[in-house]
Amino acid sequence: MKNIVVFTGAGVSAESGLGTFRDADGLWEKYRIEDVCTHDAWLRNPQLCVDFYNARRKDALEAQPNAAHYAIARLQEAIPTTQVITQNIDDLHERAGSHDVVHLHGEITKLRSENDDLATVPLQGWEQHYGDRHPDGSLLRPYIVFFGESVPYFPVACNIASGADIMVVVGTSLNVYPAASLLEYAPINADIYVIDPGHPEFGIYRDRVHHIQEKATVGVPQLVEELIAQYGSKE
Numbered sequence: 001m002k003n004i005v006v007f008t009g010a011g012v013s014a015e016s017g018l019g020t021f022r023d024a025d026g027l028w029e030k031y032r033i034e035d036v037c038t039h040d041a042w043l044r045n046p047q048l049c050v051d052f053y054n055a056r057r058k059d060a061l062e063a064q065p066n067a068a069h070y071a072i073a074r075l076q077e078a079i080p081t082t083q084v085i086t087q088n089i090d091d092l093h094e095r096a097g098s099h100d101v102v103h104l105h106g107e108i109t110k111l112r113s114e115n116d117d118l119a120t121v122p123l124q125g126w127e128q129h130y131g132d133r134h135p136d137g138s139l140l141r142p143y144i145v146f147f148g149e150s151v152p153y154f155p156v157a158c159n160i161a162s163g164a165d166i167m168v169v170v171g172t173s174l175n176v177y178p179a180a181s182l183l184e185y186a187p188i189n190a191d192i193y194v195i196d197p198g199h200p201e202f203g204i205y206r207d208r209v210h211h212i213q214e215k216a217t218v219g220v221p222q223l224v225e226e227l228i229a230q231y232g233s234k235e
Contacts, residue, residue, distance in 0.1 A: 002231045004082040005164040006072050007182060009172025011196070012216045013088050016063040038146050046141070050130045053142040056089070057108045058126040065096035068170065068216035071224040073097030078232045085157045085182070087172055089144060102157050110143040117145075117152050161185040168223065170195040171216050195219035 010018070035041050036052040073096045076082045084093055084101045089108040093101045106112075113119035113134040120143050121134065132140045145151055161167065162185045169183070169192065183192065183205060192205060195212045197219075202209045212219040 001079060001081045001233075002165040002227075003163050004075065004079055004166045004168065004227065004231075005161055005186075006075070006082065006084045006168045006170070007161075007172065008068075008072070008084070008086045008088060008093070008170050010088060011171025012066075012068050012086075012220075013060075013063070013090055013092055014171070015068065015215060015217050016066045016092055018059055018063050018090060033147055037144070038148055042141060042146065046139075047130050049142065050128050053108065053144060054127050057123070057128075060090040060092075060108050061126050063090065063092060065092045066217050068220035069093055069096035069098070071221040075224045075227060078228045083160050085160060102153050102160065104145070104151055104153055104157060106142070106144040108142070108144070111140040112143040114138040114141050117149070157182055158185045162187070164190045166191045166193070166227070168193045168195070168220075170220055193223060195223065 031052065035045070036049050042049050069092050072082075072084060072093065076084065076098055084098050086093060086101055086103055087105050089103065089106050091107065091109050107120070109123060110120040111123050111128060111132075111134075112121075113136050115134075115136060115138040119134060119136060121140070128140065128142065130139075134140050161182050164186050167183065167186050167190055172180075186192065190208075191210065192208050193210045193212060194200065194202070195214060195216060197213055197215045199213075200211075202211075212223060214222065
């Protein structure tokens with residue numbers, strides 16, 4: 001059975017109504033990264049960071065999974081060797097039925113210890129109150145990998161990518177490092193599918209990429225059905 005790795009970014013959740021960060025009208029056009037998404041910002045004005053991510057969390061909890069999320073979950077069910085890596089901080093993959101999703105940039109539905117980036121606790125509802133504390137005694141902060149911080153699950157993602165027979169990339173500009181370098185870890189003979197309605201720059205991968213020029217809710221279900229037909233169990 002083929003090892004399939006699906007790597008998703010904000011473009012997938014955008015079709016569920018969640019704002020992206022890097023598009024022309026994205027969140028970074030409305031907020032300065034330095035004010036809400038760095039460790040210095042957290043030290044300087046933690047309440048602003050809490051308010052920013054409370055709003056993102058409220059939006060995420062009100063959003064619903066779309067056809068792309070459901071198709072990826074169907075792929076995992078039909079081909080159990082499928083693994084999902086995402087740059088997204090929402091839980092739409094999980095709510096669609098995906099499991100063991102590797103969240104590179106954190107999870108909006110959780111909080112973490114200020115002292116330990118992997119010591120997380122679930123948050124009920126959308127609102128964090130600044131000043132709440134982790135069982136280890138430290139302040140709780142959003143479970144988000146801020147710019148400039150290490151990505152704790154990146155080695156896990158690299159290990160998964162290194163075993164891929166097929167890489168499916170959807171909804172990501174491949175501009176945020178180190179996540180953007182994930183393709184470098186895929187075997188040289190791995191098939192790479194990129195689902196993007198635009199004209200992305202594939203660089204050194206251009207001779208290896210199968211470009212599906214569709215939005216996620218169209219291209220992902222289409223590709224998933226093809227992969228299941230070709231590699232799914234015939235029982």
